Structure formats: structure tokens, C-alpha cells
Amino acid sequence: MPTDEAAPTVRLRFRGLGPGRTRLFPFERDGERLTGILVDASGEPRAYVNRCPHVTYSLDMGDGDVMDATRKFLLCHSHGAMFLPESGECFWGPVVGKSLEPLPCRLDGDDVIVTITPEPPDWP
Numbered sequence: 001m002p003t004d005e006a007a008p009t010v011r012l013r014f015r016g017l018g019p020g021r022t023r024l025f026p027f028e029r030d031g032e033r034l035t036g037i038l039v040d041a042s043g044e045p046r047a048y049v050n051r052c053p054h055v056t057y058s059l060d061m062g063d064g065d066v067m068d069a070t071r072k073f074l075l076c077h078s079h080g081a082m083f084l085p086e087s088g089e090c091f092w093g094p095v096v097g098k099s100l101e102p103l104p105c106r107l108d109g110d111d112v113i114v115t116i117t118p119e120p121p122d123w124p
Ligand code: FES
Pocket: 052, 053, 054, 055, 056, 057, 076, 077, 078, 079, 080, 081, 093, 094
């Protein structure tokens, strides 16, 4: 995904997170306070906006838990949609085929730099 050099970024610690582990982080976009999800997808960082494409609720129930019990998949706790950590694509639940909104990220030493991109016009 191309990144905008002028877009805001968020720096997060990635080293030590571990497979299946996540870190939620706050950010603001167009005056709206949102939460992002950083996930270790088999050693690779992936970042998504913490909003389900079903009803745009946060995946967690306010407790920061966005994974299923096996810690292999991202889970929306509202209606059970499950997403692949690697791509954010829903493979089970009410929005199969739709995806979480990805945020570009790149490794920088022990950290990850997440770029806050504009909301896609066709999302969700
Ligand atoms: S809001 Fe996520 S599955 Fe319904």
C-alpha cells in the first residue's frame, strides 16, 4: 500500500510483542478519536483501525481484547466476525469477504511506524 510522506505517523514498540499478541493505540483522524490495532502476524507487523466493517463497532468490548481464544485470529466480540491477522480479511461471520481498514506500517529497529492514512471512500 502506498504511503503519504506527509501523513501523520504513530511509533509503537513491536519487539517483544509476540505472535498472536496485539497492542491497541489511540490516534486522531479528521477530528475523530479512533483506536488502532497493532498485531504480530507470524512475526510481521500489521496495523488496522479498530472498527468492524459490520456495524463499525470496536472489535473489543472496551477491554482491549481483539483476539479469539486461540490467539490466531482477530475477533469482533459484538457478533463474532473473525479476521485474518495477515490481511484483515473476514473469513467467518456476518461480513465474510470484507476487511478491516489497514494502516501501512514498517519496522524501524525495535519499533513499528504506523501511518495514519485517510479513510478509504468506499469503507466499509
Ligand atoms: S459489529 Fe463486528 S461482527 Fe457485528
